[in-house]
Amino acid sequence: MKYKAEQFLLSSIILKNNNFNKVSKIINENNFIKKKNGVIFKSIKNMLNKNNKIDVITLFYYIKKNNKLQNISFKYINGIIKNNAIFDNIVKYAKIIKNKYLLKKIYENFYKFSYLIKNKKIKNIFNFVSRVQNKLKSFLKKNYKNDKFKIKKKLKIVYHNIINKKYSNNTYIKTGFSKLDNLILGFSPGELIVIAGRPSTGKTSLCMNICENISIKNKLSSIFFSLEMSKEQVILRLLSSISGINSKKIKGSSLDKKEKKKLKYAYKKIKKSSIFINDNSFFNLYNFKSNLKKIFTQNKIGIIAIDYLQLVYLKRNKDSRNNEIAEISRILKTVSKEFNVPVVALSQLNRNSDQRINKRPILSDLKDSGSIEQDADLIIFLYNNLLENKNIVETELIIGKNRNGPTGVIKLDFDKSKTKFIDK
Structure with missing residues (x-):
């Protein structure tokens, strides 16, 4: 021994x-x-x-x-x-x-x-x-x-990266939405990103669209933890989004020849890409890192996404749900830094906006804990008119917080029938 x-x-x-x-x-x-x-x-x-x-x-x-x-x-x-x-x-x-x-x-x-x-x-x-x-x-x-506290080596690396233009757009993971990428440059490795909105505003669809863009266009792997939907439901959404076929029609299997061709194209795209989906409802945050390590040894990861934050629980009992969410957001932030990859967490909003004339979400609307606002590097709110009886709804993406860049608002169209966001 x-x-x-x-x-x-x-x-x-x-x-x-x-x-x-x-x-x-x-x-x-x-x-x-x-x-x-x-x-x-x-x-x-x-x-x-x-x-x-x-x-x-x-x-x-x-x-x-x-x-x-x-x-x-x-x-x-x-x-x-x-x-x-x-x-x-x-x-x-x-x-x-x-x-x-x-x-x-x-x-x-x-x-x-x-x-x-x-x-x-x-x-x-x-x-x-x-x-x-x-x-x-x-x-x-x-x-x-005390190498951990010395900055000379890192200073030299950062300086030469700037001179050699390595801190160009290549540093960021592109979301695939040009207006969003122009505003925030893309998702930065090591950042915790929160996408928040009221129910049915398209949080999951936007996150999945970003994952598919990163995996299919950028040729990087995406890891999507779905705590609400099954793996089959997630795949159906991917097929609908990429093929451009109404999701109800795909489920009903009443497809013509042209649509079957489109579906086959989408199937091949997803098959060639590297999208990992975990639909385990009993999500154990303490096994989270070890599961990621297994994937990271064989794949170049572009994004980790969790749908959604309020469905994540810790085994240990906390004195309040706010404190539990605070620890969860802290762990997610450390994961983003340790693995040097953007971690996207979807989040619900509380009902505070219902009491305001202007219904657009603000930082204080984040549900359960102010620590989400504190830990997140980037917070994107979704806002649209849920009462509009249209397939395509104009949606505002409000950058409520950006630790390393500007805030602002961009607009996308949300095609609900195909669970797909489109640049306007």
């Missing part, structure tokens, strides 16, 4: 080479207590720097060729991968290794001082304390670098 964390970490990297990037800034080869494991880690690093793929055989022959002083057998390396390592725990393994290394170094560095105290060999207490302080300062400087 003494070297289990080291073996688990090495196993995780050998079996899945990309895992190395998760721990390369936490530990290095010198942090391994068992020298053999340090040699293996260094060999993995060197091989990956040369873009070599690693498995047990290639790793064994690389070590045999480049580390002749170390007798590391094929049996030893093969034994490492037989450990039941959990890939998601690789950062934990790295921290265990680092902590053990630091404790070992603390013991080595300060054993001499404890010996002097124990044997009463201190002549000048003030000089002794000064030596201990200097040793401690030196130890901390060497092993605890």
Whole structure:
């Protein structure tokens, strides 16, 4: 058990080479207590720097060729991968290794001082304390670098990105609606975006239209968590929106040849795209991250969407629903930053607007919690006349908050029969 964390970490990297990037800034080869494991880690690093793929055989022959002083057998390396390592725990393994290394170094560095105290060999207490302080300062400087607080490296990256025009429109994920993209530039990775409106204003349709645009036009994956509708209902909406066929007609299956051709076109478009739909009503926010990690390892994600915020619950009992929503919005914000992807949460509005002459929603209309307003980087309100008995309804998209840009209003047409928003 003494070297289990080291073996688990090495196993995780050998079996899945990309895992190395998760721990390369936490530990290095010198942090391994068992020298053999340090040699293996260094060999993995060197091989990956040369873009070599690693498995047990290639790793064994690389070590045999480049580390002749170390007798590391094929049996030893093969034994490492037989450990039941959990890939998601690789950062934990790295921290265990680092902590053990630091404790070992603390013991080595300060054993001499404890010996002097124990044997009463201190002549000048003030000089002794000064030596201990200097040793401690030196130890901390060497092993605890405050890189998290330094901005020089990041400043250099940001500056060169500006000079090289990397902060152009390519930085943003385009929604597919030209007027909206012109106003907000698009959705920015790492942002929490809230789309809010009264019932039947088209929140879900707008969000799904954005997801389909991102997946089909931008060739990025979309993850849509549907807590209200089944997967089948979501797919029917996608087919209607892309084919341009009335959703009732699709459900009724009374399609002519031209419409069947359009439906087949929509079917192929969706099939080629990468749209993930989760319709589990018992949405567990604490398993949210682990589920996302599995998708992120194999796909380039453009958007994560949740329909809708008020249907998300935590297992733990909170003293109020407001506090629960506050924690939910905070978790969603951390997910957007951690995965560097826009997270879109749909939200209901309270009935405050019913009491006003001007029914257009404002920030205080967000239901259940003011923390949604606080955590969100971008808030888009939908407003239209629900009493209009028309298939196509003019809808205002009101940018109520934009942390990194302008607010304003743009207008789209909402085709209710096809659950599709259209640029005016």
